[in-house]
Amino acid sequence: MSLADYTQAGNKDCFTYWLESRTENLGSIWGGSAFKFGVYSRKDQTDKTASSNAKAFSTSHGWLTKYGGSAEEAFERVRDIVASVAEAARAGNLDEVETVDLGATTKWKIAFLYQDRQNPCVLPIFLPAALQALPGAVPKSNCAQLHRALMAAKPEDEPLLTYGQRLWSTAEQVLHSRLSNDEVLAYLQAYPGLTPIKPPTEKHAGFRCVDGRELCLLRSRKTPVIFVQPGDWTDSVPTNATNFKLKTPDDTRSHGLTANAPSLAAPNEAAAVTVGTWEFLMKLLEAYTGTAAPPARASKDNAMQPADEKSGHQVRIAVSHEPLNQILYGPPGTGKTYSTINAALAVLDATFLAQYGMDRAALKARFDALVQERRIRFVTFHQSFSYEDFVEGLRATTSEDTGQVRYEVVDGVFKSLCEAAAVKVTRPQEKAVPAAPIDIRGRRIWKMSLGNTLGSDAAIYDECIEKGYALLGYGGAVDFTGCTSRSDVLARCTANGLQVENPQTDYTVTSVAGFVTRMKPGDLMVISDGNFKFRAIGEVSGEYKFQPHSDYPDGYAQMRPIKWLRVYEPSLPHGELMNSQFSQMTLYELRSPSIDLDKLQRLLGSQPTSAVEAGNLRLGQVGSSDYKITQVTDDLVELSKPNGNKLHFAQSMLRVLADGVRSGAMSVEDIRDKQAIPRLLGKGLEPYVVNGYANVLAPLIEQMLGEAVLTIADREAVAANDARVLIIDEINRGNVSRIFGELITLIEPSKRAGATEALEVVLPYSKKPFSVPQNVYLIGTMNTADRSLTGMDVALRRRFVFKAMPPQVDILKDVEVEGIFVDKLLSVINLRIEALLDRDHCLGHAYFMPLRQVPTLGKLAEIFSNQVLPLLQEYFFDDWQRIQWVLNDHRKPEMFQFVSARGVDVDDLFGADVNVAHSPQVWSVNNEAFFYVESYLGVIDHREAQDEE
DSSP: OOHHHOOOTTTTTTTTHHHITTTTTGOOOOOOOOOGGEEEEOOOOSSSSSTTTTTOSSEEEEEEEGOOOHHHHHHHHHHHHHHHHHHHHHTOOOOHHHOOOOOOHHHHHHHHHSSSHHHHOOOOOOOOHHHHTTTTTTTOOHHHHHHHHHHHHHHTOOOOHHHHHHHHHHHHHHHHSOOOHHHHHHHHHHHTTTTESSOOOOSSSEEETTTTTTTEEEESSSSOOOEEEOGGGGGGGGOOOOTTTEEEESOOOOTTHHOOGGGGGGTSOOEEOOOBBBBHHHHHHHHHSSOOOOTTTTGGGOOOOOOBBBTTTTOOOOOOEEEEEEEEEETSSSSSHHHHHHHHHHHHHHHHHHHHHOOOHHHHHHHHHHHHSSSSSEEEOOOTHHHHHHHHHEEEEEETOOOEEEEEEOOOHHHHHHHHHHHHEESOOOGTSSSOOOTTTTOOOOOOOOOOOOSSTHHHHHHHHHHHHHETTTTTOOOTTTOOSHHHHHHHHHHTTOSSSOTTTOOHHHHIIIIIIIITTTEEEESSSSSEEEEEEEEOOSEEEEEESSSOOSSSEEEEEEEEEEEEEEEEGGGGTTTOOOOOOOOOOOOOOTHHHHHHHHHSSSSOOOHHHHOOSSEEEEESSSSSSEOOSEEEEEEEEETSOOOEHHHHHHHHHHHHHHTSOOOOHHHHHTHHHHHHTOOOOOOOOOOOOHHHHHHHHHHHOOOOOHHHHHHHHHHHOOOEEEEEEEESOOHHHHHHHHHHHHTSSSSSSTSSTTOEETTTTOOOOOOOOTEEEEEEEETTTTTTGGGGGGHHHHSEEEEEEEOOOGGTTTOOEETTEEEEEEEEHHHHHHHSSSSGGGGOGGGTTTHHOOOHHHHHHHHIIIIIIIHHHHTTTTTTTHHHTTTGGGSSHHOOOOOOOOOHHHHHHHHOOOOSSOOOOEEEOGGGGGOOOHHHOOOOOOOGSSSOO
């Protein structure tokens, strides 16, 4: 490898370009200085002077002087290092990689790419801070130790890239999530070597380092601010004019510093550091204190032990997984139901969530697709919701054959979800049919019952499955061979003495005619289990045969050979295939829309028809570009450009390009390099479109063909993860004990099927054993204003993980309506509610989110009059005095008061003879106040609403 092969500006085939850009989907090392490569080719070839002796420039290159006195000399050293990293990674020697003197992200990306792919030892996470931020990371554990620990914790059935994406998503959320003052305070209180100067106050928390220097957290700021003593420690922290401000002796500063951190109070020199993320906080404290920063949000339950160099013991880490049972709880309007989409995707498609976490439209589209596949179910608890709705109950049905009423056990939403998750395909497709995908297009589909599960002929089903045929009970012992029409069947029945009451509607004639004359080889057959389940899918493999049954002399003599494609145990809920329940009739043809053909295609192991036409395209970002897929139809793919305009590609054009790559006529790189047109001459491609959008079309075609490695891993993960999610909205509004019944015990992780303490119960209606599978996840939401957490059913609290969803005032920090800072408005209101009532009854930020799109006084007035004020009435049981206090109306001029009171002349109203023990007041809502800016400013500070003199 030459210097030009290693790095050359503008060359998309050099080593560093491949490392950073072409393999970005295998893990990103974007960002930072190009010096991370040791030596790099300069695009700007003007003269440049290095800022320190550690770096050097020529007109063509930049390099680190520790590697050599010239670019060529530095490259020789770097090339040897790169080779040693690749060799060490291939041998699994991560400690050698750790000691190599090359940029951390660069060397670990090289190690990942060159490791033994059959026995990987390096994750696609190359930033040390990201590895350190993962739950349970031990301070100062090096990258080699962390990679070993994380690889040891990787589930065997989870693809490497999917696992890496899941961990990266966790680390990124920690490193880049916005900090609250409470989080910073808790972290400082647990930080090694920091001692509180005094107990924290409402606005300040002072600490003293081991060397006597002090720091102080200002708790009243929206974004946390820490006062420190300036010094040369700042060289190792990425400070700038925005986040680091020196305070001279003459500068004003918080008076509370005198009591809480006296060395930082005026006139002493100090610096105010704004702390926005965990990553920055950890770097700041480590540099300032000289003590290694503990993991962000560390917990005792997720502890990770450091490596023992003498004993050779490896670091062990516990990688957190989504809890099986969780409840998102908080006051109204905090986004609990909104957040269930992310929570469900974290279970079912964590890679997609990590990739499109900030794209709400893409997340909602993926969520809707999983709902359509019935992998997510949604239910709302209420006062009349019952065990029969949730688990199982009896439902009266009328037999279409006899007209008699019968009672059938019907599964509730939870039981049907559990049975779908636990179902086993006991006779999979590959044992019964050729490996080629089954195309259902053009096939007739039949629903058929094989015996009655509750009747004397229940054994018919097992016989048919075992012997590879289907038996029809109608037609008695009559041979219908040779019949080609309904009239032939009718004549054969009459000739053999079968009673036919109405020749036009008789069901015996109808069912036999369908089975004998209309059913053809190649047709598909769905075997029902009652009206609400199905238990097998087969393909008709031969012509009708008359086969008298020894056990049933008057029935089950009509036979069709069947190739069973899928047999389900237990039976699947009808919703996994149907848009409506099955009919009671023994045999009839299924047609759309009662049957969902895409669901049938998925059950048979092929992609849905729509997916076949659209390839593997999914809504969301296209590769690493700023283009996003917003809609996919059979004919068009719609994308959103960075400027918001729409772009449409014809599916026919995309198929031509995909076929060209698939056939070997060209590669995806040919599309990127604008060589697709000469490679596919005569295909009718428009050069302006194909070449003009080459950087968008290339990743689109990769996604259609599944050639991008990340897409493959993603599909493998989704295929391997057959989990199901039940979202229970307003879980605390139902009678949990009555709804769950005996299943409240079975949902415990240790009591689920396959666990060490697994339990099962016999259900009261079906009299069948039941257990909860390990792959069923429950996500509940709970409004604390309806019922506080302390009042919840204890059995429920013990079995669920509770995740707080408090109001997120910071989300509204950029929302301003005619000088009204909405975040301050909500914050003050909630402080007053918490003081007068409790935190469970605060107002959520979601009420004010419409102001992000429509920041007008009219919209704010609508929110206050239609949502805020009615909610306060409910909270305080129409105690208008307290409502007035919350809105600060008692300190505002009358015209700006939302709620006001006027006295009543008791004598005039009741007469002097009536003794009214108190002075009553009549309260009223001032509708005009909603349209004054001063009314809202006065909520924050009553002085803002005072009349000007």
